[in-house]
Amino acid sequence: MAKKRNSKDILAWTLIGIILIAYLAWTLFPFAWMFITSLKSRAIIYKPYFIPYFQFQPTLENWYNVLKGGYGPRAFINSLVVAVLSSLLSLILGALEGYGLSRFKFRKWKNRDIAVFILSQRMMPPVAVIIPYFLIMRTFALLDTWWALILAHSVFNLPLSTWLAMDFFNEIPIDVEDSALVDGCTYWGTFLRVTLPLSIPGLVAIYILCFIFSWNELLFALTLTYNKAYTVPVLIAGTLAFQQMAWWDLAVYTTLAIIPPVVLALMFEKYLVRGLTLGAVKF
């Protein structure tokens, strides 16, 4: 635009700037407040002090108390194990399924119908299956173990991993595979040695998205774990339930719980919308 800057333009840009910054403040203030709360000693934790060193003396005692043992570290280990393994399971199954749907033509049931069957899982309200899950896990003595949650979380991530994998594989030209097949490679070998290496960025993105959703999930974790395999959201929910909330512990738990998904989401920002809309919207 080669237009000269007139006063109307400047006014418009100031207004836009104010709106954007106001929204930024609304977005980030809760994080800042929680982090600052985590640095306050118990005596002043309810006081509305905002600026460390000027208004109050920051302390790491809350962090120390949480990290030295007790419920906190255990919940983080549980969350980590469940998220790492359930995302791996979702990724493997989703990549196979996505590849199958992208490269082969199924005549009896059409490819689209299979994909839709998998997608329909994404729409189902989770409360509709928690009682059967509870009963199944109880039957196999899996209640309050990692495995119950790993299975549950990998199931609800399947629509995401399948649809995204299908989307990524569709973008890889089929000619590369055809030449490998001509050279005598098996289908399986072509998939492992030709297609997979080409789609690593996409597969990593799928894994990360599954990780975030598993890390954040509450309802299944609440239903299937009690006092051994509880995850971080369950720990936070449990601590929130007391009349006198332990703000000092909660502020630390929550800060720690937020860091992994936020860092990963910022790193894979490009894929976030694509994942959440199952490939319908791309950056």
Added chain:
Amino acid sequence: MARRIPVGWLFILPTIIFLLIMTIFPLIWSLALAFCSWKLAKGGIESHPEFIGLGNFLEAINSDRRYWNAMGYTWLYTAVAVTLEFLIGLGLAILLSFKEFRGRRFFRVAYLVPMACPPLGVAFMWRLLLHEDVGVLNKILMAIGLGRMRWMTDPWTARFALIMVDIWQWTPFMFLALLAALQALPVEPYEAALIDGASRWQILRYITIPMLKPVITTILLLRTIDCLKLFDYVYGITRGGPGLSTESASYYIYLVGLSYFDFGYASALSYILLVMMLALSMMLILRLRRGM
């Protein structure tokens, strides 16, 4: 796309079998339970479900005012939250898509932070802010002379507070999806409109919105379906209170099933919710299917 060899089944069968075991089988089981009476509080875990036909559904429809109260709030919450998230998200996306300017990427990235957070973490952050005696929001409101808000003890304020939290966390989703869609639009229609002397408003109303329509419908449906599953904020922030004013359908079903251990009745209630969501789900599924 044209190879048709049985080897394809080896790729897709693991997932299909896994889903049949972990989704279809549980859904059938809970449908069967919906026609049974199975109250663990009475008979203990070793008791057996007893077939009672449509009894659970009749009870829910005829006499469970608590369930319909929760259902009513769930739909109200969804309608208000999705509408406001869409409008704010659209506004922000348009502001950021006006022109290339320094710091644009920064805003885009900073705005998305809330939606990556665990909802329970969000619940705690907002409980810090919304606490009626020592919360920061009330301190600010009092300092500027607006007085205390009864965030957690007044039914309508509490209902609104939960919606506000949802808006805080999920507006970024609308914003990012719309921004992505806006940036993918072709420029030709805009050039033509500028030559014809169209105003900004006319361009938005008659060019941008119609071109965005497919994306708008998809993300509205996605958000609506996810909002109707509302559970985490209720569990973490209000526990359904004050009274029963912020109970959501999922929260009430969870209580019936896993606090009162009335498995049969909870299954029936969850099927009512599932059926109510079915039409919306079908619309969304058909849209995504077309995009394949």
